[in-house]
Amino acid sequence: MDIKFYNSLTNTVETFKPLHDGKVSMYVCGPTVYNYPHIGNMRPVVVFDILRRFLTYVGYDVTYVSNFTDVDDKIIKAAINEGKTEKELTEFYIDQFKTTTKAIGSQIPTITPKVTEYIQSIIKYIKKLVELGAAYVRDGDVYFRVSKIKDYGALSGIKVEDLIAGARIEENSAKESPLDFALWKKTDVGINWESPWGRGRPGWHTECCVMIDTIFPEHFIDIHGGGYDLKFPHHENEIAQAEAMHGNKIANYWMHNAFVNFGDTKMSKSLGNVVYAKDMIAQYGGAVTRLVILNTHYRQPVNYTEDTIEAAKQEVNKMTFAYKQINLMLQANGYKLDSFKPLFIDKFILSLADDLNTANALMELYALVKEANQLIRSKEVDFEKLGNISATLKDMFYVLGLDIERRILSPEELDLYQQYLTFKKEKNFEQSDILRNKLIELRIL
Numbered sequence: 187m188d189i190k191f192y193n194s195l196t197n198t199v200e201t202f203k204p205l206h207d208g209k210v211s212m213y214v215c216g217p218t219v220y221n222y223p224h225i226g227n228m229r230p231v232v233v234f235d236i237l238r239r240f241l242t243y244v245g246y247d248v249t250y251v252s253n254f255t256d257v258d259d260k261i262i263k264a265a266i267n268e269g270k271t272e273k274e275l276t277e278f279y280i281d282q283f284k285t286t287t288k289a290i291g292s293q294i295p296t297i298t299p300k301v302t303e304y305i306q307s308i309i310k311y312i313k314k315l316v317e318l319g320a321a322y323v324r325d326g327d328v329y330f331r332v333s334k335i336k337d338y339g340a341l342s343g344i345k346v347e348d349l350i351a352g353a354r355i356e357e358n359s360a361k362e363s364p365l366d367f368a369l370w371k372k373t374d375v376g377i378n379w380e381s382p383w384g385r386g387r388p389g390w391h392t393e394c395c396v397m398i399d400t401i402f403p404e405h406f407i408d409i410h411g412g413g414y415d416l417k418f419p420h421h422e423n424e425i426a427q428a429e430a431m432h433g434n435k436i437a438n439y440w441m442h443n444a445f446v447n448f449g450d451t452k453m454s455k456s457l458g459n460v461v462y463a464k465d466m467i468a469q470y471g472g473a474v475t476r477l478v479i480l481n482t483h484y485r486q487p488v489n490y491t492e493d494t495i496e497a498a499k500q501e502v503n504k505m506t507f508a509y510k511q512i513n514l515m516l517q518a519n520g521y522k523l524d525s526f527k528p529l530f531i532d533k534f535i536l537s538l539a540d541d542l543n544t545a546n547a548l549m550e551l552y553a554l555v556k557e558a559n560q561l562i563r564s565k566e567v568d569f570e571k572l573g574n575i576s577a578t579l580k581d582m583f584y585v586l587g588l589d590i591e592r593r594i595l596s597p598e599e600l601d602l603y604q605q606y607l608t609f610k611k612e613k614n615f616e617q618s619d620i621l622r623n624k625l626i627e628l629r630i631l
Contacts, residue, residue: 187244187535187536187539188201188202188539189201189241189244189539190202190539190540190541191409191439191441191541191542192441192485193438193439193440193441194341194417194440194441194442195340195341195435195437195439195440197343199541200439202439203438204408205406205407205408205438208245208246208247209246209247209248209249210241210246210247210249210408210409211249211402211407211408211409212234212237212238212248212250212251212407212408212409212410212411213251213252213394213397213398213401213402213407213409213410213411213437214230214234214250214251214252214295214410214411214412215230215252215253215394215411215412215413215416215420215421216252216253216254216255216298217254217255217283218255218258218260218261219254219255219256219261219275219276219279219280219283220258220260220261220263220264220265220275220276220279221264221279222279222282222286222462222463222464223282223283223286223462223463223464224460224461224462224463225446225460225461225462225463225466225475225478225479225490226413226445226446226460227463228286228287228290228463228475229413229443229444229445229479229484229488230411230412230413230443231287231290231292232290232291232292232476232479232480232587233411233443233479233484233542234250234252234411234441234443235291235292235293235587236480236542236544236585236586236587237409237411237441237542238250238293238295239293239584239585239586239587240535240538240539240542240585243535243581243584244535244539248296249296249297249401249402250296250297251295251296251297251298251299251397251398251401252295252297252298253298253299253300253301253393253394253397254276254280254283254298254299254300254301255301255390255393256272256273256276256280256300256301256302257272257301257302257377257387257388258390259376261275261276261376262375262376262377265376266376272376272377273302276300276302280300282464284298285464286463286467289463289464289467289472290463290467290472290475290476290587291472291473291476291587291588291589292587293587297401299397299401301388301393302377304393304396304397304400305379305388307396307399307400308388308392308393308396309370309379309381309382309388311392311395311396311399311427311431312328312370312381312388312392313382314431315330315369315427315430315431316328318430318431319331319334320334320427320430320431321369321430322362323383324360324361325360325372326372326383326384326386327360327368327370327371327372327383328368328369328370328383329360329361329362329366329367329369330367330368330369330391330426330427330430331362331363331366332346332363332365332366332367332426333362333363333365334426334430335426335430338365338422338426339418339422340422340425341418341421341422341425341440342417342418342421342422344418344422346365349364349365350363350364350365367389367391367419367423368389369388369389369391369392369427370383370386370387370389371386371387371388371389372384372385372386373385373386373387390420391419391420391423391427392427394420394424395427395428395431395436398410398436399431405428405431405432405434406432406436406437406438407436407437407438408437408438408439409438409439409440409441410424410436410437410439410440410441411440411441411442412442412443413442413443413445414442414443414444414445415445415452416442417442421440424436441484442485443484443485444484444485444486444487444488445487445488446479446487446488447487447488447489447490448460448461448490461490463475470495470498470499471502472589473502473588473589473590474495474498474499474502475498476586476588477498477501477502477548477588478490478495478498480544480545480548480586481494481497481498481544481545481548482544482545483541483542483543483544483545484542484544485541501548501552502588502590504552504555504559505551505555505583505588505590506590506591508555508558508559508562509555509558509576509579509583509590509591509592510591510593510631511558511559511562512558512561512562512572512575512576512579513576513592513593513594514593514595514603514630515562515567515569515572516569516572516573516576517594517595517600517603518600518604518607519569521573523573523576523577523580523592523594525573526570526573526574526576526577527577528574528577528578528581528582529574529577529578530554530574530575530578531578531581531582533550534547534550534551534578534582534585535585537549537550538585544586547582547585547586548586550582551579551582551586554578554579554582555579557575558572558575558576558579561575580592591629593629593630595630599628599630602621602624602625602628602630603625603630605621606618606621606622606625609621
């Protein structure tokens with residue numbers, strides 16, 4: 187099976203060929219932890235979790251790294267406002283982020299490094315860039331010399347001459363060029379560290395380069411991912427540093443997810459139009475929240491509306507009902523759920539192999555749920571086929587990270603359910619209603 191992904195660096199769909207047989211290295215830029223994550227923040231959490239699950243399902247050993255930025259101007263400001271140390275603030279929001287990650291159905295990445303754990307490595311990295319002539323020191327600040335990179339802008343498609351002419355670039359007389367970006371910032375405000383250039387803290391763009399260098403000894407990985415808004419300047423500046431340091435572009439494949447829009451506008455804390463993920467999950471559940479994101483291909487914007495939420499609720503209800511019903515029927519007729527194989531999953535997997543097309547994969551899932559409902563209502567049930575559908579749905583839910591309960595009944599629960607069916611068949615409604623209420627309490631019905 188050929189797996190193909192859209193590579194943001196080449197702007198083409200390419201066949202995926204990892205650096206090492208059977209192994210995949212993946213790094214995704216994580217959050218700056220100074221507040222609760224909103225739904226837009228969770229899109230890369232969901233997208234790249236599914237990428238990891240899919241690659242794992244088809245047989246790869248995936249090392250998935252996603253960092254926490256726990257030193258930043260916004261963090262310092264928030265810590266002052268809340269009367270906490272930066273560490274107290276960031277540790278709280280890291281815990282909140284991990285809780286929300288699990289609540290939305292995503293697995294915690296293999297490694298979740300924090301910037302503050304890598305400060306000495308960052309200083310060493312910056313020092314080397316200065317020695318190579320790719321960076322320079324100005325009064326305690328260190329800047330990267332963008333002029334050293336011939337194809338700067340290759341990822342984002344932004345032209346250097348347009349950047350120089352653009353009014354959005356801040357003038358800074360300390361810089362050799364307005365394009366140059368900070369690697370180290372001189373400061374005694376907030377959390378800071380001693381360095382060869384005086385006390386300060388690192389710039390944003392170096393941390394991911396250093397973490398990749400440290401965690402992956404080859405200094406080069408298969409996949410680098412993140413939100414579309416990170417292409418410039420963050421990922422462009424990561425590539426610039428890697429080119430200066432190692433002569434590579436960090437990763438073979440660059441993948442970027444589009445935004446979550448609130449109406450027609452990107453969801454953003456700075457715009458104040460955010461819906462916190464924890465609140466949406468509390469109201470609608472993790473599966474519904476996740477499905478709102480999955481219903482759209484990762485490179486297209488998700489529209490957060492009442493209609494998209496309602497549609498996701500209906501689909502989750504259909505899946506939950508069908509899955510519960512077929513599993514109850516199978517167990518009530520003496521079948522073991524783990525004895526069946528997922529015989530109907532090929533088209534689903536091929537959809538995900540086609541640039542992680544979750545929208546098409548969901549169409550395969552919905553079609554299978556419809557077929558399951560038809561089988562449930564048929565006069566002569568094909569239990570073997572129903573069992574294979576159950577096994578297929580189980581695997582589909584795993585790959586998509588949808589937490590749809592698969593209930594294996596205990597002998598006592600199965601006996602109770604059998605009694606309920608007997609009373610129902612005999613039209614003993616008084617006893618069947620009593621048992622039905624008991625089964626509802628046990629979350630079997």
